[in-house]
Amino acid sequence: MAITVADTRARDGLRPIDMSRDVPQIIELLKLVFGEALELDDQQLLGDDVGAQLSSLFYRLNPATSRLANGFVWLAEGRIVGNVTLLPTKAWDRFLVANVAVHPNYRRQGIARAMMHAVTSAVKTRGGRAILLQVVKDNHSAIDLYRSLGYVGLGHMSSWYCSTSRLRRLDSPGGDLAIDIRPLPARRWREAYTLDTACVPPDLNWPEPLRPDAYRQTLWQRLGDFMNSRLFETWAVADSRDHLVGLTTITGQWGRPHLVTLRVHPNHAGRLERPLLAKVVRRLQNLPRRNVRIDHPDDDTVANTLLAEANFAVQRTLTHMRLDLSR
Numbered sequence: 001m002a003i004t005v006a007d008t009r010a011r012d013g014l015r016p017i018d019m020s021r022d023v024p025q026i027i028e029l030l031k032l033v034f035g036e037a038l039e040l041d042d043q044q045l046l047g048d049d050v051g052a053q054l055s056s057l058f059y060r061l062n063p064a065t066s067r068l069a070n071g072f073v074w075l076a077e078g079r080i081v082g083n084v085t086l087l088p089t090k091a092w093d094r095f096l097v098a099n100v101a102v103h104p105n106y107r108r109q110g111i112a113r114a115m116m117h118a119v120t121s122a123v124k125t126r127g128g129r130a131i132l133l134q135v136v137k138d139n140h141s142a143i144d145l146y147r148s149l150g151y152v153g154l155g156h157m158s159s160w161y162c163s164t165s166r167l168r169r170l171d172s173p174g175g176d177l178a179i180d181i182r183p184l185p186a187r188r189w190r191e192a193y194t195l196d197t198a199c200v201p202p203d204l205n206w207p208e209p210l211r212p213d214a215y216r217q218t219l220w221q222r223l224g225d226f227m228n229s230r231l232f233e234t235w236a237v238a239d240s241r242d243h244l245v246g247l248t249t250i251t252g253q254w255g256r257p258h259l260v261t262l263r264v265h266p267n268h269a270g271r272l273e274r275p276l277l278a279k280v281v282r283r284l285q286n287l288p289r290r291n292v293r294i295d296h297p298d299d300d301t302v303a304n305t306l307l308a309e310a311n312f313a314v315q316r317t318l319t320h321m322r323l324d325l326s327r
């Protein structure tokens, strides 16, 4: 009896992701390539069952893995050895690239470059005008790859962490009354948005730019927050002409780290960071014990020094890059 052996090599090379069969192998590859770094992703892309031999159906029905649905894989000897995920955003012409990974045994053969070219073509076909990605700041090989494809750096964001129980209070020179920090009046949400975007460029917000109504707290939202034990506090500083010049927010949700932001208008840099951060630390020490996370531009040396003083530590710094397809 003749035995036929499938020629796996015939299917090797580049092809779009096929969710019905690829996901377990993609996850295996991402685990191998990124290891612990995957766990840093607070979007819990892969969950805890990654190592288990679960069916493709499970992966297809799992909302976390459905984020892997678009993109390209590279096959060698019938196995997936390369992956790039392409994610849409709320803006029809703006796409994100994630999970760029090539198996260590297959690197420096042009696989990542070929997958990235495929991504660019796919986005162009859909009329997309920009592709954004994040890469660890010292990942020079990946940054070289992206630069060679036309991506430009937009800046770096550091993620700082500390648990509320380990926070150190910051002294405010002149005492608490030296700078008047008040809750943001509800009607000033547009000004808060303007100040925020003057401090952090939209493309440094990941995965979406800041929503224009991000600081708006309708009555329904407040009610919803109250019912769901969510917290959203904004503390603001105005100058002598009553223009908003400094902001800090604390967002809290059950089971998640408290998220903090710090925004100081460039004209007031160096003067407001300490009192605002001192205020946040005092507030956090009165909130339920959790981790606190603050994502902040890496080049803000004033804030960096203060965050370290308050006992925060950088967990990772990501470079944001953008490929502009509109030209």
Ligand SMILES: CC(C)(COP(=O)(O)OP(=O)(O)OC[C@H]1O[C@@H](n2cnc3c(N)ncnc32)[C@H](O)[C@@H]1OP(=O)(O)O)[C@@H](O)C(=O)NCCC(=O)NCCS
Pocket: 033, 034, 099, 100, 101, 102, 103, 106, 107, 108, 109, 110, 111, 112, 113, 114, 134, 135, 136, 139, 140, 141, 142, 144, 145, 146, 148
């Ligand atoms: C980064 C990575 C995806 C590159 O994959 P690859 O298939 O080896 O890359 P390619 O062979 O297509 O190389 C393309 C270009 O990337 C750069 N590059 C890739 N590996 C490099 C290395 N080890 N050192 C320096 N440059 C490197 C070079 O510019 C290279 O072009 P060249 O070969 O003409 O010099 C792969 O090393 C990897 O999976 N790394 C771990 C995961 C990771 O860091 N992913 C990026 C997350 S944002």
